Amino acid sequence: MIATVKRVFPWLGNVLEAIYTVGHGMFITLRTAVKTYRPDRKTFTEQFEYPELPVPVAARYRGFHRFDLTTCISCDQCAKACPVDCIYIGKEKVEGGKGFKITGYTIDYTKCMFCALCVEPCPVDCIFMGASHDLSCYSRDGCIVDFSRLPLDVAWGRSAINPTAVAQSKVITEPVHGGPNQ
Ligand code: SF4
Ligand code: SF4
Missing domain, CATH: 3.30.70.3270 (Alpha-Beta Plaits)
Structure with missing residues (x-):
């Protein structure tokens, strides 16, 4: 929809796009913040037992x-x-x-x-x-x-x-x- 508006009224399209982008970013931030209050959330060390159990890394991870x-x-x-x-x-x-x-x-x-x-x-x-x-x-x-x-x-x-x-x-x-x- 924003693309259509942008074609007809470019300035209005830019404003809508800016509002959507900021809103989307804030939604992701809020969702992540709320996750930290979940009662079943484990601490990092509970999940990975580091350093006894190393943190899993991707196959193409670039370490030492x-x-x-x-x-x-x-x-x-x-x-x-x-x-x-x-x-x-x-x-x-x-x-x-x-x-x-x-x-x-x-x-x-x-x-x-x-x-x-x-x-x-x-x-x-x-x-x-x-x-x-x-x-x-x-x-x-x-x-x-x-x-x-x-x-x-x-x-x-x-x-x-x-x-x-x-x-x-x-x-x-x-x-x-x-x-x-x-
Ligand atoms: S030693 Fe040099 S080339 Fe190799 S990963 Fe480090 S910075 Fe890159
Ligand atoms: S110096 Fe050794 S490690 Fe470096 S490119 Fe040559 S053979 Fe490979």
Whole structure:
């Protein structure tokens, strides 16, 4: 109906559309506000029992990365694709052989915006966006994660990346695993 009015009287159509849009927005706000007073409403922790039971995430959720040090060929493609330059790759030439070996693979999560642009160009599919979303920490250092110092199951996402594992990785001086190219 508003479209018809808009065709005949554009100014009146605009006024009606504005009234309808504001009214619709207020209705949704009111409906959500009223829901909070329902007697059977459960608290967030009752619904999800976090952190014992993780909050379910969508299949294509972009959480903290999963990285497989054993297949990475240190090609730098992911770091070059990152729009905020928050991937730092340490590598050194393999003595008497071809290619490089990884000495560090650090992502600064104070800068990362979880855009997944680093995932696409990887030629060996060793970096993905994971399902972990709760790397809370008390200092900025806790947000800087060197995946090459994490246990493989944590780095590759078989167990959740967590502040304790990240803190322990800070005292490890060598990469935890030498891949096939190292
Ligand atoms: S998700 Fe985006 S911002 Fe984060 S490391 Fe990858 S490319 Fe960079
Ligand atoms: S693009 Fe893949 S193989 Fe290349 S450095 Fe990044 S993670 Fe490693």
